[in-house]
Amino acid sequence: MLRAALIGFGSSGKTTLFQLMTSARETARAAHGKGETTVGISKVPDARLDRLTAMYNPRKRVPATVEFTDIAAAGAAGGAKALVDVAAYKNADALVHVVRAFQDPAVPHPSGSVNPARDAQAMEDELILADLGVAERRLERLDKDLKKMRSPDLERERDVIQICKAALEQAKPLRTLDLRGEDLKRLRGFQFLSAKPLLIVINLDESQLSGGDAAVQIDRAAQAAGLEGFLSHAATAAVAVCAKIELEIAQLEPADAAAFLADLGLTESGLDRVIRASYDLLGYISFFTVGEDECRAWSIPRGTAAQLAAGEIHSDIARGFIRAEVVGYDHLIARGSMAACRDHGEVRLEGKEYVVLDGDIINFRFAT
Numbered sequence: 001m002l003r004a005a006l007i008g009f010g011s012s013g014k015t016t017l018f019q020l021m022t023s024a025r026e027t028a029r030a031a032h033g034k035g036e037t038t039v040g041i042s043k044v045p046d047a048r049l050d051r052l053t054a055m056y057n058p059r060k061r062v063p064a065t066v067e068f069t070d071i072a073a074a075g076a077a078g079g080a081k082a083l084v085d086v087a088a089y090k091n092a093d094a095l096v097h098v099v100r101a102f103q104d105p106a107v108p109h110p111s112g113s114v115n116p117a118r119d120a121q122a123m124e125d126e127l128i129l130a131d132l133g134v135a136e137r138r139l140e141r142l143d144k145d146l147k148k149m150r151s152p153d154l155e156r157e158r159d160v161i162q163i164c165k166a167a168l169e170q171a172k173p174l175r176t177l178d179l180r181g182e183d184l185k186r187l188r189g190f191q192f193l194s195a196k197p198l199l200i201v202i203n204l205d206e207s208q209l210s211g212g213d214a215a216v217q218i219d220r221a222a223q224a225a226g227l228e229g230f231l232s233h234a235a236t237a238a239v240a241v242c243a244k245i246e247l248e249i250a251q252l253e254p255a256d257a258a259a260f261l262a263d264l265g266l267t268e269s270g271l272d273r274v275i276r277a278s279y280d281l282l283g284y285i286s287f288f289t290v291g292e293d294e295c296r297a298w299s300i301p302r303g304t305a306a307q308l309a310a311g312e313i314h315s316d317i318a319r320g321f322i323r324a325e326v327v328g329y330d331h332l333i334a335r336g337s338m339a340a341c342r343d344h345g346e347v348r349l350e351g352k353e354y355v356v357l358d359g360d361i362i363n364f365r366f367a368t
């Protein structure tokens with residue numbers, strides 16, 4: 001399960017977006033103390049799954065999902081003090097920073113004024129500061145241990161953490177570092193917050209929402225908010241939404257909602273864009289299994305081999321893996337059925353090392 005945590009100043013629109021994006025409402029009174037954490041599941045919108053479902057008319061349609069957490073700010077004001085709840089964000093695969101750009105005298109900003117670039121920087125600084133503390137404490141510990149005994153492994157860890165510390169001291173988030181392989185693995189246990197992919201959600205004013213291409217809107221919003229600097233970073237992306245308009249859309253019947261979006265010159269809701277952007281930012285792709293019983297999207301990191309992908313479905317399928325019957329989404333749609341694809345030699349037999357592609361439709365053959 002992909003996990004994304006909503007972060008940001010109080011009154012930026014986190015809870016509004018969370019409630020719109022997720023169906024679940026259960027509140028997990030987590031042990032970490034500070035705030036109350038609510039966990040919800042969002043279905044990742046995917047037009048391909050819709051078409052496959054139309055083709056197979058299955059009993060069940062199962063989309064890919066992203067889990068979002070929303071953390072209630074501790075203080076009543078929910079100001080900068082509650083900005084970073086380290087414990088609560090630790091298990092997140094990505095952070096979604098809701099940055100307020102909407103003006104509303106009825107909703108005071110905890111810092112007294114609306115300034116998206118300032119807020120984005122303040123959050124970045126907080127993440128970096130939290131990580132610096134973790135790095136420093138770890139280095140102290142490593143120095144102590146290394147005085148007692150020599151260990152090449154610990155020495156390498158010390159080197160990597162020193163690289164991190166140096167970056168953090170220059171106010172560089174760790175997600176901008178190009179660490180690979182073993183070094184990346186070494187860092188994973190520390191759950192550095194500035195190393196997590198970051199999605200900036202710019203919560204626009206109704207007046208700022210103009211029609212047209214979503215990508216153009218995002219660029220325009222990011223520029224207006226002075227956020228270009230952030231977006232040039234690796235593993236950082238942005239989406240522009242207007243929570244207020246999303247609230248209105250959510251109260252409409254689907255057909256009316258589509259008409260409303262079309263009036264605004266949009267093809268999809270901002271919520272759908274946020275959910276999909278979180279998924280894409282994490283480098284996840286979907287493969288599909290299809291049949292009369294169920295059409296389902298499965299989430300895997302880009303570059304996953306077939307046998308590992310099979311394990312997403314069941315460990316037995318990975319263990320008994322014989323081969324994968326694979327057909328590309330476009331082929332299946334063009335031919336209209338799996339049988340027709342087979343007739344045209346478009347169903348490939350792939351081995352366990354095959355790297356699964358986004359949109360592959362797979363039937364795993366396995367021995368029990």
Ligand SMILES: Nc1nc2c(ncn2[C@@H]2O[C@H](COP(=O)(O)OP(=O)(O)O)[C@@H](O)[C@H]2O)c(=O)[nH]1
Pocket residue numbers: 008009010011012013014015016017078098102103104107203204205206242243244245
């Ligand atoms: N005008 C306006 N108000 C909004 C918008 N998004 C959220 N709000 C309001 O701002 C207040 C705080 O929102 P909330 O989602 O609770 O923010 P959180 O503190 O970040 O969780 C609520 O009264 C919302 O209705 C928006 O896009 N426009």
Ligand SMILES: [Mg+2]
Pocket residue numbers: 014015016071072073
């Ligand atoms: Mg809230």
